[in-house]
């Protein structure tokens with residue numbers, strides 16, 4: 001068993017799916033939290049969001065989706081190298097200004113509204129899939145779409161298959177809905 005704390009990365013629609021959300025608090029990872037986030041999340045985590053300016057450029061077509069992913073991956077790597085993603089550092093900000101910042105804790109969940117990885121509606125990566133890698137490298141176990149990612153010999157791997165983690169692929173396992181290495185094209189919220 002791993003002694004690392006676990007953070008869950010999921011979407012708002014999976015709140016009743018066993019094993020997808022953790023038992024702790026929920027936090028929004030969206031640039032502009034949807035209204036539903038106010039109901040299901042306790043606040044937001046800045047270091048789990050894409051850069052708002054980068055997101056806006058992608059959204060208006062001034063940047064390709066691939067460029068957006070690359071830029072976002074670089075940003076998350078920078079957050080990790082700066083220490084902001086580590087357990088004991090990763091911090092959430094509750095919606096209410098009456099409450100001060102709170103550390104993201106073992107069992108907490110970071111949420112987006114993208115389709116669930118591995119589902120039929122999953123056509124391209126959510127930024128949380130990029131964040132997952134950096135969180136594992138920062139010292140967390142990560143449950144992404146109900147499956148655990150762990151650190152093993154300098155690699156981020158799926159705990160069930162021991163396959164290396166590749167953003168945008170969902171390897172065969174007991175939870176798979178797609179073939180290994182399926183490329184994604186399509187909508188991103």
Ligand SMILES: [Zn+2]
Nearest residue numbers: 112114126127
């Ligand atoms: Zn998303």
